[in-house]
Amino acid sequence: MTQLCRAIYISQAVGNAGSNLLSVAEILGVSERNNRRDRLTGVLLSHDGWFLQALEGSRTDIERLLTRLHKDPRHKNIRMLGFDPITERSFSDWSMGQILVTPRIAPLVSRQPLDALTAASAFALLVAAVAQAGAQS
Ligand SMILES: Cc1cc2nc3c(=O)[nH]c(=O)nc-3n(C[C@H](O)[C@H](O)[C@H](O)COP(=O)(O)O)c2cc1C
Structure with a gap:
């Protein structure tokens, strides 16, 4: 297995x-099946026409998924915020957890324009959202 990494990207929903x-739900269903197979974990937040997704796993498996993601017509303008080695997973409970933007999460999300997120602020946002409401799997 290649190095354990976390990738975070933002894209615009089509x-x-x-x-x-x-x-x-359809995206999550396929993601759960594939990610379990590829030992990928992560969370997906969709809000106001944007997707924000964190992916954890081996660099090779993440790269393979990113190739598929770039071809997926359901979103566009994928902007990688980070793709870095990690020592442990932060979203290990979910092959792909959905972060629902509940009224408790909304202020976290709307505090900053999503297109101005950095890897660090996006990661902090996802961790805080999971801590507040959990992710649905
Ligand atoms: C925002 C977004 C997030 C996605 N996340 C994943 C994912 O985590 N894992 C995955 O396998 N596919 C994900 N997909 C779907 C892939 O783009 C692709 O359709 C799928 O992996 C193809 O799987 P299949 O070859 O088994 O049909 C995502 C799609 C979108 C639009």
């Missing part, structure tokens, strides 16, 4: 891919 519950 059409209603981010806001339609069924289409998000």
